Amino acid sequence: xxxxxxxLFDNEINEEDIESLISSEIKxxxxxxxxxxxxxIRDVVRSEYSGSSNLSKKIMDAIDEExxxxxxxxxxxELAVNFNFYNWQLILGFAVLFAIAFAGLNIQNKNTVTPxxxxxxxxxxxxxxxxxxxxxxxxxxxVQTTFVDN
Amino acid sequence: xxxxxxxxxxLTLVKTPLLADQNPWxxxxxxxxxxxxxxxxxxxxxxxxxxxxxxxxxxxxxxxxQFTRINLLDGNADEVLSQGKNVVIYHKHDDNVVxxxxxxxxxxxxxxxxxxxxxxxxxxxxxxxxxxxxGRMTQIVNLTPKDSLRYAYSFWLDEETSLPLKMVISNIxxxxxxxxxxxxxxxxxxxxLDWFTPTLDPLNKYLIDDNITKEINLNRFWRAKNIPPGxxxxxxxxxxxxxxxxxxxxxxxxxxxxxxxxxxxxVRKGQKPKVGDLSFNATNVSARYYKGYQIMAVGxxxxxxxxxxxxxxxx
Numbered sequence: 001x002x003x004x005x006x007x008l009f010d011n012e013i014n015e016e017d018i019e020s021l022i023s024s025e026i027k028x029x030x031x032x033x034x035x036x037x038x039x040x041i042r043d044v045v046r047s048e049y050s051g052s053s054n055l056s057k058k059i060m061d062a063i064d065e066e067x068x069x070x071x072x073x074x075x076x077x078e079l080a081v082n083f084n085f086y087n088w089q090l091i092l093g094f095a096v097l098f099a100i101a102f103a104g105l106n107i108q109n110k111n112t113v114t115p116x117x118x119x120x121x122x123x124x125x126x127x128x129x130x131x132x133x134x135x136x137x138x139x140x141x142x143v144q145t146t147f148v149d150n
Numbered sequence: 151x152x153x154x155x156x157x158x159x160x161l162t163l164v165k166t167p168l169l170a171d172q173n174p175w176x177x178x179x180x181x182x183x184x185x186x187x188x189x190x191x192x193x194x195x196x197x198x199x200x201x202x203x204x205x206x207x208x209x210x211x212x213x214x215x216q217f218t219r220i221n222l223l224d225g226n227a228d229e230v231l232s233q234g235k236n237v238v239i240y241h242k243h244d245d246n247v248v249x250x251x252x253x254x255x256x257x258x259x260x261x262x263x264x265x266x267x268x269x270x271x272x273x274x275x276x277x278x279x280x281x282x283x284x285g286r287m288t289q290i291v292n293l294t295p296k297d298s299l300r301y302a303y304s305f306w307l308d309e310e311t312s313l314p315l316k317m318v319i320s321n322i323x324x325x326x327x328x329x330x331x332x333x334x335x336x337x338x339x340x341x342x343l344d345w346f347t348p349t350l351d352p353l354n355k356y357l358i359d360d361n362i363t364k365e366i367n368l369n370r371f372w373r374a375k376n377i378p379p380g381x382x383x384x385x386x387x388x389x390x391x392x393x394x395x396x397x398x399x400x401x402x403x404x405x406x407x408x409x410x411x412x413x414x415x416x417v418r419k420g421q422k423p424k425v426g427d428l429s430f431n432a433t434n435v436s437a438r439y440y441k442g443y444q445i446m447a448v449g450x451x452x453x454x455x456x457x458x459x460x461x462x463x464x465x
Contacts, residue, residue, distance in 0.1 A: 113417065115439040118424040123435065124446075126391075127413050131448040134385060134402050135409035137317075138196040138330055139220045139257050140203035143228045143239055 174275055177291060178266050180312035181305065185260035187211050188313055192284070192335030193223070194258070198328050199431035205330075209260075210340045217346050220257070231348060240348045247354045253385070258330040259314040261305075261407070264384075269406040272296055272380040273303070281306060283315040284332040293407065299378040299455040300408045301327065301432065311337065319432055319450065327432035328450070370399065372414050372443075376462030378455045380405040391415060403459075410449030412459055417444050427453055436460050 116122075136142035191208045204223035209216065220230040229240045230252075237252040256263040278290030288306035295302060302324075306316035316331040370386070377383075385402035398415030417423045423439035424446070436456040437446045445463045447456035 113423060113439065113442075115423045115425040118426040118428050118435065118437045120428060120430060122424070123428065124424075127411075127415075127446060127448065130387075130389075130400055130413070131411040133252060134387075134400075135404075135411060135450070137256060137258055137261055137450075138198060138203075138328065139205045139207070139230065140196050140201070140222060140225075141198060142252075142255060142257055143220070143222055143230055143241065 182262035184313040194332040196330045264406040372465035413446045
């Protein structure tokens with residue numbers, strides 16, 4: 001039934017199913033809160049949420065903050081923002097889908113990539129900084145590997 | 151005269167640590183302990199390739215906790231303050247000071263962090279001559295690798311305290327790749343913690359660099375099948391990549407002396423992945439492009455070690 005609820009809010013349900021769905025499900029107390037979750041998330045994703053002045057921003061910020069790994073994903077234990085009255089699993093699910101879709105736009109299509117020869121001048125600074133910050137035995141390499149590129 | 155010469159020769163042998171100590175590796179254990187427990191203040195020169203830097207270090211043990219302050223005397227007036235496992239860097243750049251938290255380190259002269267037994271398996275220990283460093287007599291101790299996957303280390307250990315006053319890292323051709331040597335050191339002059347404070351300039355703007363690796367609960371999706379013998383993973387970090395909301399993996403392996411970083415990062419749109427090898431100073435880099443990911447290993451180890459490592463990554 002939850003799939004039908006979700007379809008309803010995404011305008012993907014048949015008209016004939018609407019009436020039976022509402023009459024059978026909306027009367028149940030626990031379903032009211034679930035309907036509220038779906039409705040809120042839909043509105044937030046569409047930037048139409050107006051229930052709280054900054055809730056929409058908080059949710060979108062939390063989604064933005066949630067790092068994405070393209071392989072071997074397992075969800076983080078908690079997000080940066082804490083909302084007690086929300087079903088976290090549901091929000092997290094949306095966040096993950098959204099973040100993966102967003103991240104997918106940022107990664108290279110592996111079939112069209114031509115690697116180039118590694119040269120000193122193009123050695124990634126972030127990699128060298130991370131390496132020396134964690135492994136250096138000499139203070140000068142260790143200290144001067146902050147994010148500032150000298 | 152003949153007997154006097156013989157007596158002098160015998161006295162020289164007695165002074166040699168190899169004969170004086172039933173366990174020759176005991177000298178490395180004393181060296182490790184000395185770098186953790188002694189109170190000292192000194193200036194040493196570090197050389198990486200053509201680059202030379204002077205560094206001032208103050209170290210003290212108060213109670214059971216170690217306190218260290220390191221000041222770079224050349225170039226940017228950066229400094230490091232560490233208390234126990236907490237390390238903070240004050241990186242001075244233009245009119246700003248960027249404050250950054252770091253992990254516990256193994257900086258000279260506190261080179262030995264782990265178990266000496268692990269180092270024993272992959273390095274041969276030998277003793278060299280006695281030499282004078284920073285006005286003090288030292289004993290040269292060499293750690294020569296048993297295979298071709300790590301560099302050789304030589305230490306000039308203070309005969310009185312066992313603290314390393316000089317360290318040289320060299321390759322199989324005995325070419326010096328990196329070295330640090332004290333030119334001035336004083337013991338037991340540090341009695342309080344008044345010195346344990348950063349050099350603050352009220353005119354500077356202080357920024358906290360919180361763009362450090364966060365603990366992110368994500369599974370490792372790859373594995374390295376050919377980690378060089380004796381190297382163990384000592385750190386695994388999942389961090390956000392700059393500019394995009396993707397994470398990359400950074401694994402650090404060590405045999406107790408040498409370190410290798412392995413990076414597994416998704417290739418960003420517009421970014422060209424790197425392949426091939428690169429060497430500079432003591433550092434070797436090997437890169438490979440695999441299934442949309444940049445696999446790169448960086449280490450103060452021979453090229454063979456980093457190349458074998460990246461070639462064995464699979465997912």
